[in-house]
Amino acid sequence: MMEYRKFGSTDWTGSILGFGAMRLPVTDKKDRSKIDEPLARQMMAYAIDHGVNYLDTAYLYHDGESERVVGRFLKDGYRDKVKLATKLPARIVHSPDDFDRFLNEQLKRLQTDHIDFYLLHALNHETWPKVRKMNVLKWAESAKAQGRIGRLGFSFHDDLDTFKDIIDAYDQWALCQIQYNFMDTEYQAGTEGLNYAAQKGLAVVIMEPIRGGHLAKEPPPRIKDILAKAPKQRTQAEWALQWVWDQPGISLVLSGMTALEHVMENCALAARASENKLSAEELKLLAEVKEAYRRLCPIPCTNCQYCMPCTNDVRINRILELYNEVFMYDDTRVPRMRYSQIHADQRADQCIECGTCEDSCPQSIPIQEWLKKAHDLLAPKKL
Ligand code: SF4
Numbered sequence: 001m002m003e004y005r006k007f008g009s010t011d012w013t014g015s016i017l018g019f020g021a022m023r024l025p026v027t028d029k030k031d032r033s034k035i036d037e038p039l040a041r042q043m044m045a046y047a048i049d050h051g052v053n054y055l056d057t058a059y060l061y062h063d064g065e066s067e068r069v070v071g072r073f074l075k076d077g078y079r080d081k082v083k084l085a086t087k088l089p090a091r092i093v094h095s096p097d098d099f100d101r102f103l104n105e106q107l108k109r110l111q112t113d114h115i116d117f118y119l120l121h122a123l124n125h126e127t128w129p130k131v132r133k134m135n136v137l138k139w140a141e142s143a144k145a146q147g148r149i150g151r152l153g154f155s156f157h158d159d160l161d162t163f164k165d166i167i168d169a170y171d172q173w174a175l176c177q178i179q180y181n182f183m184d185t186e187y188q189a190g191t192e193g194l195n196y197a198a199q200k201g202l203a204v205v206i207m208e209p210i211r212g213g214h215l216a217k218e219p220p221p222r223i224k225d226i227l228a229k230a231p232k233q234r235t236q237a238e239w240a241l242q243w244v245w246d247q248p249g250i251s252l253v254l255s256g257m258t259a260l261e262h263v264m265e266n267c268a269l270a271a272r273a274s275e276n277k278l279s280a281e282e283l284k285l286l287a288e289v290k291e292a293y294r295r296l297c298p299i300p301c302t303n304c305q306y307c308m309p310c311t312n313d314v315r316i317n318r319i320l321e322l323y324n325e326v327f328m329y330d331d332t333r334v335p336r337m338r339y340s341q342i343h344a345d346q347r348a349d350q351c352i353e354c355g356t357c358e359d360s361c362p363q364s365i366p367i368q369e370w371l372k373k374a375h376d377l378l379a380p381k382k383l
């Protein structure tokens, strides 16, 4: 039986596994908008029939097609079985009129008259002040009063201070969505942010519990050796998901599922989650795994950020982290994709070689040298 948890301070109880419609299967790998709709419908139906009661999408997922596919699916008898969450694309909001324009379009795409949980998408130190100045909270209150949205929340990608600022700015947030997994306890909101939000009564929804799929992949031999010592053998996905579910304060976990087998495995794990808690011995092994992954990093950066801010606004610590990830997970695809999300003015090739950062680095890292290597490896190649 699926486990359910109280959703923050709302009076609703959600399944610990939600269905995230951000990585639906596609028929053309080069075109995210070409969703394999029959398979996507089968996956959503399986999840809901097995107890999932939260479905999450966004205006921008799959170039808008995620909302359309979800809308057509829900119309066939599933709308009342789930709470529907979608997100306002804060990044492409240019004027207060856009709030209504996007919401109206989303209601149409989703073929419903209300969104249960409406999130401001990917808030950070740029998007949050922008939409706040446009009175997004006042607008959301009126959309709530009209019944077009149920409760308001936000998804987040930035540092802990920004996270706390957003939480403290409004006492009616119902939920927040953060990136969190056993490797990312000090990244972005991290454990401290998670606890901060939970203590204030927000439901905390987790994204990237298996770190873009990295933590579900076949691990390198030294990680395998550590996990082989575990009293009970688990799949890679099970280690990662169970670790997240074991954290107090987490209401619901979204995992981007791209195949029916992922949905089946995750539903089975969520059904066993309560009796499947990790023992102290297993938690110790996962701490060893985390450490072993870190040792695969060529750059001994501790993310202390003493080198920041850079004279020329280069995202030094983030770039070094992405470079390390290539070696930790033996993968260039995800780090390259994330590097492309860094603003062009803040990438490694913007370093003007002033040397200031290296004077502040307690690890004596030759930052400028590594930035060059990182840019060579991570930047899209010019044809
Ligand atoms: S050396 Fe480069 S990265 Fe370091 S502070 Fe100067 S501009 Fe920034």
Ligand code: SF4
Binding pocket: 300, 301, 302, 303, 304, 305, 306, 307, 308, 316, 317, 320, 360, 361, 362, 363, 364, 365, 367
């Ligand atoms: S000061 Fe050094 S260790 Fe700290 S974040 Fe910068 S590069 Fe990493």
